Amino acid sequence: MIKVEDLHKGFDGEEILKGIDFTFERSKTNLIIGQSGSGKSVLLKCMLGLFTPEKGVIKYDGKPYNQFTEDERKDLSKQIGMVFQGGALFDSMTVEENVLFPLRMFTKKKKKENLERVREVLERVNLDGSEKKMPSEISGGMQKRVSIARAIVNRPKYLFCDEPNSGLDPKTATVIDNLIQEITHEYDITTIIITHDMNSVLEIGENIAFLKDGVLAWKGDKSQIFKTDDETVTDFVYSSNLFQKVRKAQQQGL
Numbered sequence: 516m517i518k519v520e521d522l523h524k525g526f527d528g529e530e531i532l533k534g535i536d537f538t539f540e541r542s543k544t545n546l547i548i549g550q551s552g553s554g555k556s557v558l559l560k561c562m563l564g565l566f567t568p569e570k571g572v573i574k575y576d577g578k579p580y581n582q583f584t585e586d587e588r589k590d591l592s593k594q595i596g597m598v599f600q601g602g603a604l605f606d607s608m609t610v611e612e613n614v615l616f617p618l619r620m621f622t623k624k625k626k627k628e629n630l631e632r633v634r635e636v637l638e639r640v641n642l643d644g645s646e647k648k649m650p651s652e653i654s655g656g657m658q659k660r661v662s663i664a665r666a667i668v669n670r671p672k673y674l675f676c677d678e679p680n681s682g683l684d685p686k687t688a689t690v691i692d693n694l695i696q697e698i699t700h701e702y703d704i705t706t707i708i709i710t711h712d713m714n715s716v717l718e719i720g721e722n723i724a725f726l727k728d729g730v731l732a733w734k735g736d737k738s739q740i741f742k743t744d745d746e747t748v749t750d751f752v753y754s755s756n757l758f759q760k761v762r763k764a765q766q767q768g769l
């Protein structure tokens with residue numbers, strides 16, 4: 516669980532995050548949504564320890580980050596898995612080498628043991644048989660799977676995903692969403708996902724933080740977000756034509 520309390524972060528005198536309070540729950544897919552520029556990435560980077568907030572506290576399983584020792588901060592970074600927007604695979608490495616990379620960086624285990632773990636996670640994301648392929652030889656959806664396998668290979672407690680669906684067709688995007696959700700439950704991970712995709716909200720929105728202009732404007736889950744009359748939320752949720760039509764049809768009882 517990651518708890519953010521009264522978090523403030525700004526740049527050059529301009530306040531970007533204006534006192535965020537939110538609990539990212541364990542074993543849940545926690546989504547951060549909101550328009551461009553609302554502060555989603557800044558919030559994520561504060562949680563990753565990349566930005567230092569001016570005010571407020573971030574607690575990892577109850578312990579405030581500002582009380583962590585240098586060694587505890589290093590340990591925390593080992594407990595974090597990251598799925599980047601474009602997948603961010605190393606082009607010149609095979610699938611296997613990509614997934615092996617964090618193990619070689621962070622563990623002192625023997626290569627044979629590490630390779631066994633790589634095989635295990637590749638199997639979990641249904642990529643067995645693709646070990647020796649290069650990223651350029653596999654589809655976008657498969658690349659995202661590699662990226663997920665690499666993020667979980669060190670058994671992280673926290674998984675951060677920055678728009679894991681970008682660039683995928685809707686069907687593949689849903690498969691990737693479901694995979695992230697299954698892994699979150701299976702391994703009891705606190706998963707935090709930035710997304711612009713309302714399908715993802717519908718599919719895996721177990722705990723949602725909606726940011727507007729650096730403020731937590733709404734929180735809830737997928738069953739609540741499509742029922743709320745809060746105009747700030749509906750303006751955002753129904754900003755796409757498709758969702759406007761669904762809303763109209765619902766209101767007309769179609």
Ligand SMILES: Nc1ncnc2c1ncn2[C@@H]1O[C@H](COP(=O)(O)OP(=O)(O)OP(=O)(O)O)[C@@H](O)[C@H]1O
Nearest residue numbers: 526527531549550551552553554555556557558711
């Ligand atoms: N390192 C930085 N220095 C100065 N300003 C920054 C920095 N990082 C972000 N900002 C500003 O903070 C604001 C929020 O940016 P942020 O990237 O968090 O938005 P976002 O909600 O993630 O948007 P998007 O959906 O487009 O990625 C923007 O005005 C941005 O210019």
